[in-house]
Amino acid sequence: MDTFDAIKSRRSIKSFKNHEMTEDEINQLLEAAILSPTSYNIQNWRFVIVTEQKLKDRISELSYGQRQVAEASLVIVLCADLKAWDRNPERYWKNVPEESRNYLVSGIRQAYSGNETLEKEQAIRSCGIAAQTIMLAAKSMGYDSCPMEGFDYGKVGNLINLPDDHIVTMMIVVGKAAKEAAPRGGQIPLSDVVFENSF
Numbered sequence: 001m002d003t004f005d006a007i008k009s010r011r012s013i014k015s016f017k018n019h020e021m022t023e024d025e026i027n028q029l030l031e032a033a034i035l036s037p038t039s040y041n042i043q044n045w046r047f048v049i050v051t052e053q054k055l056k057d058r059i060s061e062l063s064y065g066q067r068q069v070a071e072a073s074l075v076i077v078l079c080a081d082l083k084a085w086d087r088n089p090e091r092y093w094k095n096v097p098e099e100s101r102n103y104l105v106s107g108i109r110q111a112y113s114g115n116e117t118l119e120k121e122q123a124i125r126s127c128g129i130a131a132q133t134i135m136l137a138a139k140s141m142g143y144d145s146c147p148m149e150g151f152d153y154g155k156v157g158n159l160i161n162l163p164d165d166h167i168v169t170m171m172i173v174v175g176k177a178a179k180e181a182a183p184r185g186g187q188i189p190l191s192d193v194v195f196e197n198s199f
């Protein structure tokens, strides 16, 4: 599917058909997700994929009963490892010459050491970009999706055994739409959101 077609036809779907995604399809989606850009290539996203119906049902309850979670073929809890920058960062640049690698790793350490705000901001940036990659890739594969923040973050975190130094950033549910999305709520015009050179 053409990229623009995927962008235009992606909508937040609230009702899915009973449909099982194959393992290959799930892998294809996740392999696309991990091509998403991250600052200094720290690849701080972590994806918890939920395929078990019992768990999806529980997460649906923790999402204030939103049915699309229980009905989806796949629920992806997007998490971030706040300390990814400090976990063997050499591996993020293993393909470059040693001198460049050392330079980049020292840049990572300088930027992140003692900077918890940056750890969290970067987590949200990385997962936001990965989320859109997942939704557009899903669309190209003939699937629909819904991005979600309407759930109890603490309880979902407990359910998936979230490590202390990780955060949950959002969720995406993926499946075959059972019902089309309602017409778009109303996009505001470019002139309200674009400013040339300065506000």
Ligand SMILES: Cc1cc2nc3c(=O)[nH]c(=O)nc-3n(C[C@H](O)[C@H](O)[C@H](O)COP(=O)(O)O)c2cc1C
Binding pocket: 010, 011, 012, 013, 014, 066, 146, 147, 148, 149, 150, 151, 170, 181, 184, 185
């Ligand atoms: C971060 C984020 C969280 C969202 N959370 C929910 C949610 O919990 N439940 C829901 O039904 N839709 C949720 N949405 C979907 C938005 O309502 C939807 O993207 C918006 O209305 C625009 O519609 P569209 O995605 O169909 O273009 C969320 C969207 C984003 C980006």
